[in-house]
Amino acid sequence: MGRGAQSLARVAVIVRAGAAPLWWPGLLAAAIGALVPGLTGRRIGLLSGAALFLITAAVVALVRSRRYAELAGGATRAGRSDFLQDRAVTVRNWRRGHRWWLLGAFLVAVASAFLLPGAGGMVLAGAGAGLWIKAVRIGQREHRDDALYWVRTDWAERGRPAGKQVEGYRSTGPMAGDAAPGGARRRR
Template identity: 80%
Template sequence: MAVIVRAGAAPLWWPGLLAAAVGVFVPGLTGRRVGLPAGAVLFLVAAVVVALLRTGRYAQLAEGAARAGRSDFLQDRAVTVRNWRRAHRWWLLGAFVAAVASGFLVPGAGGLLLAGAGAGLWAKAVRIGRREQRDDVLYWVRTDWAVRGGPAGKQVKAYRTTGPVAGGGRPGGGGGGRPPRRAGRTPRRGGRR
């Protein structure tokens, strides 16, 4: 589940920094002395708001999580990241273009706002990872539920859990874990987290 949260962090962070850098070289309508401090404030606000958004809902779903069964399909983290980024590519491109264009009015502000949203998503994934480490599980959400509204949307009824290295993942949505063993009641690899 944290993979979905984390999937948007890099596509917002790096283009946001690039858009802010473009703004540094463009004088803009307000000038850099106004634009960059305003962008720093927007960065902090966006990071805090995105990091705290729907935290209660995430906690509620995690508390009601049930152990994944043999019939649950667990989608590989790399597939989840690729599918999320492909589904949101036009939105991400539009956000980048808007951030660059805003640099001609308020230099750097739009790019730093975008980067702040990325930083907030990364912080949220880290917080989820700490909970997963504490509970010694990975939280998963059904793929069809996540596609329609994200990992904490109204359509998500509950999370599933597996051991902390199932699906080649680590707590917080990072990679590097060992793939699950096929013996016993370990779920099949392959749901979106």
């Protein structure tokens, strides 16, 4: 990279990168948990799991939403020398950095089935759904503002595009990069 150039990753892609690795293992853990009678019984476990799914999805979707809005509102234009990271690279980096956390969460969700059948898996799936909802909301803002929001990769190293170390976002036009608003794959 040239002088003053920085590597940028899409905010919506970073948020969306965790949705599928939480959703599918969460559903698998809930299905495994439904097979185990557990201490409370299947009915209580699955009903409480459904309630926990809704609560977790709402909390994950709403947490730090004000911080995202502040950073997007103060976004500066990306420079010509800035390097825009591909969607696949961003997703791969996020998943590699969190693979042990994801494995541990899956094992805890399966183990919790012996106490409350299916509830741990539903919490995990709810976190995935909440991240997907948050990415969709970011995509709606990008569509409304007719801009895509990017964050420096060194600021978002731990997969937190709105963490304390993030000082601001950069913006580009809606056709930059290889991901659609919201972080999904761009259809050709």
